[in-house]
Amino acid sequence: MLHQKIDPSTNVDRNLCAENVSISIGKTPIVRDVSFEAASGELLAIIGPSGSGKTTLLRALTGELSYEGHAFLSGRELGGMSAEDQAVLRGVLPQISQISFPLTVSEVVALGLLDRRAGRLQRETRISEALAKVGLAGFEGRTYQDLSGGEQQRTQLARVLCQVWDPVPADGQPRWLFLDEPVSSLDIKHQYQIMHLAADYAARGGGVVAVMHDLNLTAEFANKVLVMKCGKQLAYGSNESVMCSGTLTTAYDFQLDLVEVRSGRKLFLHPAPVKI
Numbered sequence: 001m002l003h004q005k006i007d008p009s010t011n012v013d014r015n016l017c018a019e020n021v022s023i024s025i026g027k028t029p030i031v032r033d034v035s036f037e038a039a040s041g042e043l044l045a046i047i048g049p050s051g052s053g054k055t056t057l058l059r060a061l062t063g064e065l066s067y068e069g070h071a072f073l074s075g076r077e078l079g080g081m082s083a084e085d086q087a088v089l090r091g092v093l094p095q096i097s098q099i100s101f102p103l104t105v106s107e108v109v110a111l112g113l114l115d116r117r118a119g120r121l122q123r124e125t126r127i128s129e130a131l132a133k134v135g136l137a138g139f140e141g142r143t144y145q146d147l148s149g150g151e152q153q154r155t156q157l158a159r160v161l162c163q164v165w166d167p168v169p170a171d172g173q174p175r176w177l178f179l180d181e182p183v184s185s186l187d188i189k190h191q192y193q194i195m196h197l198a199a200d201y202a203a204r205g206g207g208v209v210a211v212m213h214d215l216n217l218t219a220e221f222a223n224k225v226l227v228m229k230c231g232k233q234l235a236y237g238s239n240e241s242v243m244c245s246g247t248l249t250t251a252y253d254f255q256l257d258l259v260e261v262r263s264g265r266k267l268f269l270h271p272a273p274v275k276i
């Protein structure tokens, strides 16, 4: 499954397609030769050890970093798209979001509302709907800085949702969620809530790319998985083909057994009490 050749002409107008993408920061190569295709209607998880290049790859795919190779979103080379055009097609949840102004939750979420023609009531309704979706109903007037880490993360996700609310709006072009560790600071109930939200966005025709550390949630929710290691693509393919103990043990240099499969669910565990 290494370095699969991608044909960008296949369904390209609805997909995210990377072909031999390499990224350097300054003179340092960080990501080398990554190729994959994410279809709208699916959730692609990017996994791999800390420092393997997941965030760097996502930052290139969201226009923050330049890249070599090719990357197409809805048939257009990302490198040639304006920030405004990209913002219409996709919302981005960064791994870390810092806000140094004393904004309310409502004001933070409103940053995602691109349609300036919407009336005040319409905007307020959408903000409340987005907050309810991430389990923060009633948080509108709270000060963002006073929220817990997990509450801040879900507020940011509500902002992203506001930006690309309809997975497939009237223009027929799928919208995309690019999420960097969307559940990393959440408790298990909210992890499931947000993963279901992302899966539902994909089920309704949108595209989702999520950087994940939780292998069990990845196994449960991802349609496709890209595994990064040391800045390279170790594996890419369907959930079934990638999420196996051999590939994951190689990826993390850490023995991982697939200990349980029940009703299609996988559970990955280190086989013995951990002593590192």
Ligand SMILES: Nc1ncnc2c1ncn2[C@@H]1O[C@H](COP(=O)(O)OP(=O)(O)OP(=O)(O)O)[C@@H](O)[C@H]1O
Binding pocket: 025, 028, 030, 048, 049, 050, 051, 052, 053, 054, 055, 056, 057, 095
């Ligand atoms: N601006 C930068 N300058 C130099 N090196 C960088 C820069 N940004 C990232 N790196 C390095 O690139 C590598 C990949 O970083 P990246 O943030 O993509 O990892 P990651 O897979 O997202 O890790 P994590 O799971 O810890 O978030 C790391 O070794 C990191 O130190």
Ligand SMILES: [Mg+2]
Binding pocket: 054, 055, 056, 095, 180
């Ligand atoms: Mg990262």
